[in-house]
Amino acid sequence: MSRLSVSELTISVTLSLILFTGTCRTKKTWPRTFSQEELKKRLSPIQFHVTQERGTESAFRGEYTDHKEEGTYSCVVCGAPLFRSETKFDSGSGWPSFYDLVKEESVTATDDFSYGMHRVEINCSQCGSHLGHLFDDGPKPTGKRYCINSASLGFQPKDAPSASSHPSSGEGAEAGAGGSSGGKIEL
Numbered sequence: 773m774s775r776l777s778v779s780e781l782t783i784s785v786t787l788s789l790i791l792f793t794g795t796c797r798t799k800k801t802w803p804r805t806f807s808q809e810e811l812k813k814r815l816s817p818i819q820f821h822v823t824q825e826r827g828t829e830s831a832f833r834g835e836y837t838d839h840k841e842e843g844t845y846s847c848v849v850c851g852a853p854l855f856r857s858e859t860k861f862d863s864g865s866g867w868p869s870f871y872d873l874v875k876e877e878s879v880t881a882t883d884d885f886s887y888g889m890h891r892v893e894i895n896c897s898q899c900g901s902h903l904g905h906l907f908d909d910g911p912k913p914t915g916k917r918y919c920i921n922s923a924s925l926g927f928q929p930k931d932a933p934s935a936s937s938h939p940s941s942g943e944g945a946e947a948g949a950g951g952s953s954g955g956k957i958e959l
């Protein structure tokens with residue numbers, strides 16, 4: 773009986789995997805992975821910095837902070853739907869803020885002790901991208917505040933089929949000045 777049977781082999785491989793992932797705390801494997809090379813090409817520098825290097829965009833400067841269109845916000849890296857516009861609120865923090873998720877499992881929360889604070893870091897559960905932080909001072913009904921970098925998000929308007937045909941016009945000009953194209957909702 774010198775040879776390992778298949779099941780013994782399976783057990784030992786499983787055990788070493790558990791030991792490995794248990795000791796290697798900083799690297800987790802995610803269902804979807806993207807090469808850093810590809811992401812560097814595809815993402816803007818701030819999108820790459822926030823999602824891959826745990827960066828934070830400047831407050832009040834992100835493209836979705838004051839964005840009020842109806843639709844769904846998704847992970848800019850893998851496209852997983854994360855937040856609905858219905859749960860977006862004005863927190864005054866300078867970052868897009870939401871009080872709920874599309875699905876509980878869509879993000880992974882971990883303790884973050886950087887900068888001498890205890891915060892809860894939020895990453896995309898599909899690809900592991902850093903999104904922002906979660907706080908407990910949000911509005912009802914959840915009391916949660918997902919404080920998210922615009923740079924980690926993509927947006928799909930409710931009334932548009934999907935990606936294309938959306939040249940993302942004058943983002944800087946807030947609503948109110950609108951009225952140009954008129955029939956946005958109907959048809």
Ligand SMILES: *[C@@H]1O[C@H](CO)[C@@H](O)[C@H](O)[C@H]1NC(C)=O
Pocket residue numbers: 798799800822823824825826880882894895900901902
């Ligand atoms: C979240 O993403 C950041 C940036 O890529 C990474 O440093 C961090 O380890 C991730 N968190 C977890 C729990 O993997």
Ligand SMILES: [Zn+2]
Pocket residue numbers: 847848849850851852896897898899900901
């Ligand atoms: Zn993702």
